[in-house]
Amino acid sequence: MITLRDFTIGFGRRELLSHVDASFSDGCLTALLGRNGTGKSTMLRAIARLNTAYTGTVTIDGADTATLSGIEMARRLAFVTTERTRIPGLTCADVVGMGRAPYTGWSGHLHPTDHAIVAEALRSTGMQDYAERYMQSMSDGECQRVMIARALAQDTANLLLDEPTSFLDMPNRYQLATLLRRLAHDRGKCIIFSTHELDIALHICDTIALVDNGRLHHLPTRDMADSGLLQRLFAIEGLDFDPLRGFLKTEVRSDFG
Amino acid sequence: MNISSHWNPARRTLLFIFISAACLLLFALDLCVGDVNLPLRQVWNALTGGDCPRATAAIVLGIRLVKAIVAVMAGAALGVSGLQMQTLFRNPLAGPYVLGISSGAGLGVALFLLGAPLLGASAWSLGFGIAGAAWIGSAAVLVLMAVAAARLRDILALLVLGMMLSSGVSAVVQILQYLSKDDALKAYVIWTMGSLGEVTSDQLLILVPAVIAGLVLAVATVKPLNLLLFGEEYARTMGLNLRKSRALIFASTTLLAGTITAYCGPIGFIGLAMPHVARMLFGSSDHRVLIPATVLTGAAVLLICDVISKAFVLPINAITALLGIPVVVWIVLRRR
Numbered sequence: 001m002i003t004l005r006d007f008t009i010g011f012g013r014r015e016l017l018s019h020v021d022a023s024f025s026d027g028c029l030t031a032l033l034g035r036n037g038t039g040k041s042t043m044l045r046a047i048a049r050l051n052t053a054y055t056g057t058v059t060i061d062g063a064d065t066a067t068l069s070g071i072e073m074a075r076r077l078a079f080v081t082t083e084r085t086r087i088p089g090l091t092c093a094d095v096v097g098m099g100r101a102p103y104t105g106w107s108g109h110l111h112p113t114d115h116a117i118v119a120e121a122l123r124s125t126g127m128q129d130y131a132e133r134y135m136q137s138m139s140d141g142e143c144q145r146v147m148i149a150r151a152l153a154q155d156t157a158n159l160l161l162d163e164p165t166s167f168l169d170m171p172n173r174y175q176l177a178t179l180l181r182r183l184a185h186d187r188g189k190c191i192i193f194s195t196h197e198l199d200i201a202l203h204i205c206d207t208i209a210l211v212d213n214g215r216l217h218h219l220p221t222r223d224m225a226d227s228g229l230l231q232r233l234f235a236i237e238g239l240d241f242d243p244l245r246g247f248l249k250t251e252v253r254s255d256f257g
Numbered sequence: 258m259n260i261s262s263h264w265n266p267a268r269r270t271l272l273f274i275f276i277s278a279a280c281l282l283l284f285a286l287d288l289c290v291g292d293v294n295l296p297l298r299q300v301w302n303a304l305t306g307g308d309c310p311r312a313t314a315a316i317v318l319g320i321r322l323v324k325a326i327v328a329v330m331a332g333a334a335l336g337v338s339g340l341q342m343q344t345l346f347r348n349p350l351a352g353p354y355v356l357g358i359s360s361g362a363g364l365g366v367a368l369f370l371l372g373a374p375l376l377g378a379s380a381w382s383l384g385f386g387i388a389g390a391a392w393i394g395s396a397a398v399l400v401l402m403a404v405a406a407a408r409l410r411d412i413l414a415l416l417v418l419g420m421m422l423s424s425g426v427s428a429v430v431q432i433l434q435y436l437s438k439d440d441a442l443k444a445y446v447i448w449t450m451g452s453l454g455e456v457t458s459d460q461l462l463i464l465v466p467a468v469i470a471g472l473v474l475a476v477a478t479v480k481p482l483n484l485l486l487f488g489e490e491y492a493r494t495m496g497l498n499l500r501k502s503r504a505l506i507f508a509s510t511t512l513l514a515g516t517i518t519a520y521c522g523p524i525g526f527i528g529l530a531m532p533h534v535a536r537m538l539f540g541s542s543d544h545r546v547l548i549p550a551t552v553l554t555g556a557a558v559l560l561i562c563d564v565i566s567k568a569f570v571l572p573i574n575a576i577t578a579l580l581g582i583p584v585v586v587w588i589v590l591r592r593r
Contacts, residue, residue, distance in 0.1 A: 070498050074496030075496070094543060
């Protein structure tokens with residue numbers, strides 16, 4: 001459960017979000033939409049406390065993030081950034097095992113229960129056969145899954161992902177979004193991911209949060225589709241937006257009469 | 258890196274045993290080789306207080322043993338320090354000196370050897386010796402860098418700052434060199450060539466505990482170092498306290514590289530090359546493997562360098578460079 005209260009953040013002098021109140025529940029998959037540069041990443045990074053230049057409060061599972069230690073934070077929230085991470089010399093199992101860091105001792109030694117959690121995280125993401133593979137020999141999509149498995153091993157009730165579908169091809173995008181929905185519904189996690197894929201957001205997510213000129217509209221997917229907000233924000237001349245089918249399609253015009 | 262083979266723990270253990278044995282053999286060889294080549298039996302007798310000429314015992318215990326211990330310490334310290342900097346800056350070409358430790362030490366020594374005579378004082382009347390001057394110089398630079406690190410979030414900015422500080426300090430050293438007399442200049446240039454042989458057995462009582470303290474700190478930071486492989490942001494989301502970890506890693510590197518530079522001068526390439534050799538040999542980026550691996554490979558390689566430098570009577574820095582440069586070239590070529 002992630003809650004924003006009177007949340008205002010900017011980039012430099014420009015205010016991106018102002019006086020936002022929003023709440024994201026457990027068991028719910030939320031797509032964070034918005035045009036480029038409107039503050040999607042900035043908002044996610046602020047929730048993860050990677051950016052603290054905001055006013056207002058962010059609470060995670062009832063606790064103000066400003067009062068939490070790094071470890072307490074890491075036990076409540078996991079984050080998958082846009083960075084392409086490929087660490088040579090570590091196996092997938094090593095990488096996912098690093099997600100246990102908030103629970104392990106000074107050396108990071110994994111106990112049998114940790115190994116079980118790592119194996120389960122690899123299984124949930126469909127990467128169980130890659131446990132002993134090194135990341136340098138894997139595709140972007142596979143590395144992305146391993147980084148998500150690492151976030152799952154962190155065993156948090158909340159999960160943020162910044163544009164997780166951007167390196168993936170079409171089938172992989174849907175597969176990943178379906179995986180996120182399963183994790184939200186089956187494990188009761190609160191998951192927010194930023195994306196530009198309107199169709200994925202409309203077909204797979206439970207709620208949509210839309211950044212619109214300093215405001216954040218957060219509605220159940222169906223209500224968002226009906227609200228007219230998406231059309232207003234994403235429709236451009238020559239393209240038509242169908243909120244029910246959910247994708248942008250070219251309008252067939254018969255200009256030649 | 259293109260490692261696809263599976264490195265099981267048994268294979269790693271075997272490799273550790275093999276390199277440890279190699280270190281022991283090289284240590285023995287280092288004791289035998291010198292101006293006078295001694296047979297192993299005499300060296301052994303000298304070490305154990307057995308039957309051997311008094312001069313031999315003096316050479317082995319008073320000179321060669323001290324120098325071999327210094328070689329082991331310097332190899333281990335510079336290697337681990339280089340590993341820490343490569344991980345902290347996420348840069349395979351970082352080494353123990355990226356924070357400006359060697360240039361700080363260089364400035365200390367330059368002020369001591371070159372600056373003091375310019376002001377009319379004899380260098381040696383100041384009382385704290387070259388090592389003390391080097392220590393003060395590198396400590397001053399590190400305090401500056403630590404203050405900057407506490408304020409700067411961006412690790413790249415810190416890297417640039419370290420490089421600029423080094424260049425600025427080098428410029429001051431050049432001015433001092435330009436103004437200095439021949440004998441002072443020669444003493445300074447010889448210091449910059451590095452030497453494992455200037456350390457006395459009394460100084461060993463400072464050097465060894467300082468390096469061991471640095472290594473203990475390095476071992477204590479294996480988990481932060483492993484998390485930093487993911488970059489600082491990911492590391493923070495996994496619970497890393499960035500400021501505390503940076504401070505501990507800086508302290509460790511100061512103890513390791515600062516101490517060695519103070520006593521031996523700036524020894525190049527070991528700190529840059531050894532972590533890569535350890536990664537290649539052990540097929541891992543896990544610091545729980547890499548720290549002991551770098552200690553052993555660093556010690557072994559500096560012992561080899563010392564044997565070569567004694568056999569051909571050459572400065573140690575020339576040897577470490579000639580052995581280290583191919584490794585650096587190999588890193589650059591392999592990354593393409």
